[in-house]
Amino acid sequence: MTESEDYDITWTMPHCVLTLKLIALSFDMWDGAKMKKGKQLSATNQQTALLNTPNILELFGFVYFPACFLVGPIFSFKRYKSFVSDEFPIENESMSLENHAMKRLLQGLGYLTAFQIGVTVFNVKYMISDEFWETSIFYRHFYCGLWAHFALYKYISCWLLTEAACIRFGLSYNGTEKTENGTVSKWDGCNNIKLLRFESATKFQHYIESFNCNTNFFAAEYIYKRLKFLGNRHLSQFFTLFFLALWHGLRSGYYMTFFNEFIIIYMERELESLISKTQLYEKMWNSYLKGVLYVLLKMYTIVFMGWSLAPFDLKIFWKWWRVYYSLYFSGLLLFVPWAFVYKPLIIMAIKKYCKNKDKDSIKAE
Structure with a gap:
């Protein structure tokens, strides 16, 4: 029905x-x-x-x-x-409340407008149509990624509008902080989206830190940390994400999306811990290549956010499976083999790089 x-x-x-x-x-x-x-x-x-x-x-x-x-x-x-x-000091700071609430209200309306425009340009129905197959594989990936980025604006606009209401009520009081103008009250206690971090994200951990903050806090404090008895943080993370999928419903798309989050975060954390220890990684971020690296990572997050979010929006198996098929299952090929294919190769490459570096330093001496 x-x-x-x-x-x-x-x-x-x-x-x-x-x-x-x-x-x-x-x-x-x-x-x-x-x-x-x-x-x-x-x-x-x-x-x-x-x-x-x-x-x-x-x-x-x-x-x-x-x-x-x-x-x-x-x-x-x-x-x-x-x-x-x-x-909460609501009556004493009514002007501050109004200003903070108005700022969030205008931001919410702005994102709502961007969402309405975005979904007219990037349509999820188009991604399951035969016409979508006639485009190039690169076009399909970027189209799916940009669709997802604008699709998330729906949630962001709702949270900004409701946060504006929470601020105006006075529910969002979050203590005080010292500034150049003295001590001021903070009204971000019901903040659910960190806009700057979200828009500048270069890895999926940034999305988790900035998107749906209160639900993520709930998942961390009430589920993840209470699974400490399992003795394995990966197991705790897996069951936390399974809970969130079950919370959304029984559609297969929910479970695929949170499975994507699990494998992507798992790969990102391990990859970053490996390459961040190398001098090459530091040199890239401290040279003219920094801008190029940022653009590449931004493209990566946008493209694979589309990959991750498509099942969540389409929900029904045959719909999101069709999109995945049109993308040649690129996400699964990139993230699933990480532990037993890509990780060993990267470790070997890092060891070889460090070994050659040591030889060069010995020769120089």
Whole structure:
């Protein structure tokens, strides 16, 4: 009854954010119970732990806070409690609130406009059409990447608009900071997107750090860190991403997208740890090649963000599989063989480079 060839609307979608908020609330109450027993908690968990159970009125107020109960950002019950208890300096800084809220509102409208323009130029339906096959392989990769970049603007615009509402309410208070003009209040407590980091990303870790920040914080604090008993950070990361995929739904596209994130981050971290130790890597970033390297890495992130996001948007197996087929499964060929093909070759190349470097230095002496 809800499926179509264009877009699926299911009754579970509006409950995504609600689910995370209630899971976080449950963990916070559990942490509070452990604190009462004298058990040690991390500094972050201590900040959100609840020593007292919310009453029914507080619970409904927290769940259905009007600014963001459908699309987020999520926030802790302690933040909500501080807000309704008048602990934030809202009345004293109404002008500052209005300025910060207006800035986010205008940014949100700007990204919403860019999204509307972008999706008219880059259309996901075109990528599963026969016409798409008639273009070159390079064109298909860049088209898919640029489509994904503009598709993400939909989420960014929503978060900016809801953050503007949260700021204007006064919910976003995040302490104070010292500036040249004295001590000022920060109103970024409900920030869900770091625009500069997102737009300048040169690796997928930058996307994770800048995109959907509150959900990533939830995943790190309430899932990933609580899987420490597994004794393996890769396993913890895998199950965290599996949880996020399951949270989105049962469509195969969700699981493929988060699997992509797992293999890409795994490769990036290991590759960076290998090449960052070499002098060649430092020389490239400190020479005229820096600009060239930045452009190449920017192209890499845009192209393979398209690869990663296509299943998430298309959801149904035959649709995203068709796109992957048109891209000749380039992402799988690049990221899956990393551990047993590319990594050993790079290690050999680095050892050979270092060995030749040592020989040259000995000759010079």
